[in-house]
Amino acid sequence: MLDDVDRRILRLLQSDPTQTAPELAEAAGMTTARVNRRLDRLRADGVLKATQAIIDWRALGYAVEVSLRLTLDKTVPRAFDEFLAAARKVRAVIEIQTFLGRVDVRLSLIARDLPDYQHIYRQEILTLPHIADIEALMTVGRVKYDESLPL
Amino acid sequence: MTLDEIDRALLLAVSQNADQSTTQLGQKLGLSQPATWRRLRRLQESGAIAGRRLVLDAEKVGFGVTVFLGVKLATKGRISLEDFERAVSAIPEVQSVEHVLGLYDYRLRVVARDLADFERVLRRRVMTLPGVGNVEANVLLSEERRQGPL
Numbered sequence: 001m002l003d004d005v006d007r008r009i010l011r012l013l014q015s016d017p018t019q020t021a022p023e024l025a026e027a028a029g030m031t032t033a034r035v036n037r038r039l040d041r042l043r044a045d046g047v048l049k050a051t052q053a054i055i056d057w058r059a060l061g062y063a064v065e066v067s068l069r070l071t072l073d074k075t076v077p078r079a080f081d082e083f084l085a086a087a088r089k090v091r092a093v094i095e096i097q098t099f100l101g102r103v104d105v106r107l108s109l110i111a112r113d114l115p116d117y118q119h120i121y122r123q124e125i126l127t128l129p130h131i132a133d134i135e136a137l138m139t140v141g142r143v144k145y146d147e148s149l150p151l
Numbered sequence: 152m153t154l155d156e157i158d159r160a161l162l163l164a165v166s167q168n169a170d171q172s173t174t175q176l177g178q179k180l181g182l183s184q185p186a187t188w189r190r191l192r193r194l195q196e197s198g199a200i201a202g203r204r205l206v207l208d209a210e211k212v213g214f215g216v217t218v219f220l221g222v223k224l225a226t227k228g229r230i231s232l233e234d235f236e237r238a239v240s241a242i243p244e245v246q247s248v249e250h251v252l253g254l255y256d257y258r259l260r261v262v263a264r265d266l267a268d269f270e271r272v273l274r275r276r277v278m279t280l281p282g283v284g285n286v287e288a289n290v291l292l293s294e295e296r297r298q299g300p301l
Contacts, residue, residue, distance in 0.1 A: 017203040053165040056201035094299040101289030143248035150243035
């Protein structure tokens with residue numbers, strides 16, 4: 001379980017993951033050695049998993065991002081497994097999520113432009129197995145995207 | 152910006168784990184440390200790397216539930232999108248907000264301690280937002296990030 005000191009360190013690190021241990025120590029009002037011990041323990045416990053670079057697909061020429069919300073044909077016993085295995089092979093897919101609710105699966109798909117999207121949608125998405133229904137939401141803009149937790 | 156094979160491999164490596172040193176990354180890709188550093192800097196300066204995020208085990212820090220909300224605004228035209236966006240972004244439990252086109256106007260990612268806590272966030276924070284109309288909730292069961300076209 002986390003204590004207040006762990007939370008303070010994670011909160012600070014979350015706001016700027018590029019901070020070094022000495023910078024973090026100064027902000028937290030602790031010694032660098034103590035911050036390092038805490039970070040080591042959080043990593044060992046699997047709380048702190050990694051720092052990852054966020055890719056801006058738009059900067060790489062992928063101007064279109066679409067959220068595809070799918071419902072699957074649940075009368076087929078292995079519909080989920082077979083659908084997911086096939087969806088993992090689609091290179092334009094950057095995220096796969098499964099849900100409990102009206103939507104079964106969501107795919108996040110990127111494309112260079114609308115003709116490229118149309119091609120991927122027809123050739124690679126509509127051919128995926130066991131789809132009962134698809135709804136598309138096109139991303140217009142990101143308002144908040146840091147995905148930080150309210151620690 | 153156009154990427155060559157090495158750039159793609161480098162981008163993929165740091166998108167999975169950015170804690171590695173340029174020496175470690177260079178060794179994996181068969182590059183010298185200075186060459187790795189130059190390529191990484193170019194990826195950052197071109198905006199291909201938008202920033203860094205800390206990956207925490209949400210469950211281990213006490214957030215057992217993640218819910219995606221589709222939000223339709225009820226009174227478009229009367230309420231400004233800016234007001235809605237400012238208010239929704241200020242909710243600590245809301246991790247991401249996307250403006251979308253389609254069945255909903257916004258897609259939100261919300262974390263909560265458990266379902267009872269989620270109900271509190273939904274009723275007290277989300278349903279009271281200016282202009283909020285129809286809301287659809289889907290509880291996240293599993294999630295994977297793919298490498299995409301890299």
